[in-house]
Amino acid sequence: MASIQERKKNGKPSYTAKIRLKGHQPVFQTFTRKTDAVRWASQTEAAITEGRFFKTAESQKHTLSDLxxxxxxxxxxxxxxxxxxxxxxxKWWEEQIGDVRLSDLSTALISEKRDLLSRTITNRKKQMSPARVNRYMAALSTALNTSIREWEWMEDNPMRKISKLKEPRGRVRHLSKDERESLLAACKDSVNNHLYLAVxxxxxxxxxxxxxxxxxxxxxNFETGFITFTETKNEESRSVPLKGHACKLLLEHYRIRRKDSDIVFPSKKNPAVSYDFRNPWKKALVVAEVEDFRWHDLRHSCASYLAMNGVPMRTIAEILGHKTLSMVQRYTHLNAEHLTEAISDMNRKIFP
Structure with missing residues (x-):
């Protein structure tokens, strides 16, 4: 219940509004005008009753750096x-606006910093991509949501109203037949004995x-002929068939594996960690004269070969571990011949 206490100092009155509600800690605020004290008491009492006030108080006590x-x-x-x-x-966000109180963290301020990010020049001398800017935004939004749900430091996420930057459609770079043969030959001749198998x-x-x-x-599992990837991007296990040449090579590698590590490609210096193939991979690309190609494009190549062999998009999505078909639609044009056969077969049946 709210009460207003009047006091005078040097002839000037002040009015302290006090609110004491059962189950809540008492709060008070002093004003020079009684009308302001009455208004604050009314609004604050309602906020406390609805469970809004103390969350707001928490946002005033903490900065973004604290969060x-x-x-x-x-x-x-x-x-x-x-x-x-x-x-x-x-930490980038902390450097930019870490001193801002959570109660003052606005959509406009975050949008301003998002635009600053989009103009940033990276170590590769290129402007930061929309996808990377969006990842910075996602990291901050995730932290803010945690403070709302678990810590009750904030009532709402100011990033909820901020749109993601439009990202260009993901590229599909796959190896041609000649490129594939050249790259595999370069990997086989690499000073690293395991690069060829990994590729x-x-x-x-x-x-x-x-x-x-x-x-x-x-x-x-050589008996069932499957690899079950447990450490995946979406944190869900995925089983993929292990067949043909890949199975044969991996079985040969298994027979001469290191017994002190469960990792298929352990580091030479520390068998408890995985080997980093970056250097031998880059050298193999140079030797094979394959340009504009990343390791991740091996994944695109696999999906492209599957599509060109008429494998349904849903099956490709399952092999790659995508939950929706949207991520594999980029390979649809490679499946054109398969689609043509399907339409031709349908037309023969309905228009004899």
């Missing part, structure tokens, strides 16, 4: 896959870079 530091300390350790990336991105596995399974580099023997 980011707590999130990195208490939450990120449970998100090992994104720890490094999120920590780096959140063959990537091409035959469509697995992501870290799924191949971090593959463990416990995920390989």
């Amino acid at each position: 980011i530091q707590r999130y990195i300390r208490d939450v990120l350790p449970r998100k090992a896959k994104v720890y490094v990336e999120y920590a780096s991105q959140l 063959v596995l990537a091409l035959s399974t469509g697995a992501r870079q870290q799924e191949i580099w971090g593959l463990q023997w416990s995920e390989v």
Whole structure:
């Protein structure tokens, strides 16, 4: 219940509004005009009753820096896959607007910093891509949502009204027959004995870079002919057939594997961590004279070969681990011959 107490100092009156409600800590505020005290008491009492007031009070006590530091300390350790990336991105936000109180964190301010990000020149001397800017935004939004749901530091996420930057459609770069033969030959001749196997596995399974580099023997089942990737991007296990040349090579590698590590491609210096293929991979690309090609494009190549062989889009999505068909629609044009046969067959049946 609210009460207004009048006091005078040096002949000037002041009015202190006090609110005491059962189950809540008392709050008070002093004003020079009684009407302001009455208005504040009425609005605050309603806010307390509706459960809004103390959340607002928390947002006034904490800065964005407080939020980011707590999130990195208490939450990120449970998100090992994104720890490094999120920590780096959140620290950028902290440098830019870390001193801003959460109660003053506005949509306009965050939008201003988003635009600053989009003009940033990266280490590669290129302007930051819309996709990367969106990842910075996603990291901050995730931290803010945690403070709302779990800590009750904020009532609403100011990023809810901010639109993502439009990203260009993902590229589809796959190896031509000649490029594939040249690259595989260069990998086979590489000073790294395992590069060829790693590339063959990537091409035959469509697995992501870290799924191949971090593959463990416990995920390989030669009896059933399947690899079950457990450390995936969407954190859901995915089983992919292990057949033909890839299976034969992996079985040969298994027979001479290191017994002190479960990792298929362990580091030479420390068998507890995976080998980093970046240097031998780059050298193989130079030797093979294959340009504008990344390791991730081996995944695109696998999907493209599947599409060109008439494999349904839904099956390709399942092999790649995509939950929706939207991510594999980029390969539809490679399936044109298969679609032509389907339409021709339908026309023959309905127009004899």
